[in-house]
Amino acid sequence: MTTTVRITWDAASARRARRQFLTGPATTGTPVAEVVGAMLGAHAQVFxxxxxxxxxxxxAATRADVRAALWDERTLIKTYGPRGTVHLLPARELPLFSAALSAVPTGPSPFPPDVRLTEEQAGQVVTAIGDALDGRCLTLDELSEEVVARTGPWAGDRVMPAFQDLWPRWRQVMHRAGWAGALCFGPNRGRKATYTRPLPGGPGKATYTRPLPGGPEAGPGDALAAFVHRYLHTYGPATPQYFARWLAAPSGWATALFGELAAAGRIEEVLFxxxxxxxAAGDTDFPQGPPRGVRLLPYFDAYVIAGQPRERLFPGAAYERALGGGQAGNYPVLLVDGVVAGVWHQRRRGRRTTVTVEPLVRLTARQERELGEQVERAGEVLEATPELVVGEVTVGPHA
Structure with a gap:
């Protein structure tokens, strides 16, 4: 008789933190792309x-190292990742992300019928984007002209509400072009972002100014199985509902997918x-938790976005203080022993930055020392001289 493995929250959070370099940082010489891969992507809407x-x-890595990995070494790529949001992804893993994310069913359109694209039109736009960007870097306005020229005037109708403005209709599927490997961000041209095509000819045939590391081509089923395995390795134990929330995917689809993988012996049920x-099947070795130590994490950090159940990750007062309308990531957070125990904010002025930290629990002397070390480390990353202020954070989310 098989005994179901029982896993506590402390053990799960300890393993998640260890596998994401939060228990012990990656040492000098570890490629930046390896750190991003361990997170399953770094949210990059705010770079x-x-x-x-x-x-x-x-x-030891600084923002200059991240930028060098992205623009010089090409080991990172900036594109649309989980939930259709902008992420940094390891370039060599882009074929896997593209195949898996393209296989995730989209939910109902949030736009009224006279605004939304049909599936046929969406496919035309994605193809047009890829063709327009093949071997070129274009600004958004330049890309818009190309898409309209390659599809029709309907693609350029300014009917899509966004940020007190109206965007052209085709932009509804910009993230899907990223998932398909037809679009990614290129280097800025002055103050304007540019876009280019990272995967001409499809997954595994990547060229992006200079060749990117490619990968074996995989069918959607293989890619989804590998993707779930990667997710469970990093954020497990997890339910299909947690996975669906992380991807902004239909819950029923995720439940069916997990059922197929369980039947094939690819994943294993535990009691969490x-x-x-x-x-993931056989991946039942967990450390004794909780993870110890103090960490500062920024807006939309992968650990808090994917960490579930949320009421465990945001215990007590943190659930109200550090979540914006129940959504994780709106505030930079203070982690104490693997759970959210405060919020923080940094305000930069030239070469100096003031880091205000609002703890929601009483810190021990050791934890106060670790907080000071984290503030110093944040200054190193941002290439600024930091000053720590312990007190109320008065700014709202996304400030």
């Missing part, structure tokens, strides 16, 4: 937050705090 997410997981959950 300085991505620099901090990566740098705070290392003992008494609730059925899943890990």
């Amino acid at each position: 300085s937050a991505a620099e901090l997410s990566v740098g705070m997981r290392t003992d 705090e008494g609730t059925p959950a899943w890990v």
Whole structure:
């Protein structure tokens, strides 16, 4: 008779922290792309937050190292990742992300019928984007002209509400072009972002100014199985609902996918705090938790976005203080022993930055020393001289 493995929250959070370089930072010489891969991507809508997410997981890397990996070494790529949001991804893993994310079903369109694209139109736009960007870097306006010329005037209709403005219709599927490997960010042209095509000809045939490391081509089923395995390795134990929330995917689809992988022996059921959950098959070795130590994590850090159950990660007062309307990532957070125990904010002025930290628990003398070390490390990452202020954070989310 098989005995179901029982896993506590402390053990799970200890393993998650260890596998993401939060228990011990990556040592000098560890490639930046390896750190990003361990997180399953760094959220990069606010690029300085991505620099901090990566740098705070290392003992020496700075924002310059992250930028060099992205623009010079080409070991990172900036594109649309999970949830259709901008991420840094390891370039060599882009074929896997592209195949897996393209296989995730999209939910109902949030736009009214006269605004949304049909699936046929969406496919035309994605193809047009890839063709327009093949071997070129274009600004958004230049890309828009190319897409309209290659599809039709309907693609350029300014009907899509966004930030007190109206965007052209085709931009509804910009993230899907990223998932398909037809689009990624290129180097800025002055103050304007540019876009280029990272995977001409499809996954495994990557060229991006200079060749990117490629990867074997995989079918959607193989890619999804590998993707779930990577997710469970980093964030397991997890339920299909946790996985669906991380991807902004339909819950029923995720439940069916986990059922198929379980039937094939690819994943294994465990009891996580008494609730059925899943890990990759055979991956049931967990440390004794909780993870010890103090960490500062920026906006939308991978650990807090994917960490579930959320009420365990944001215990007590942290659930109200550090979540914006129940959404993780709106505030930079203070982690104490693997759980959110405060918020913080940094305000930069020239070469100096003031880091205000609002703890929600009483810190021990050791934890106060570790907080000071984390602030110093944040200054190193941002290439600024930091000053620590312990007190109330008065700014709101996304400030």
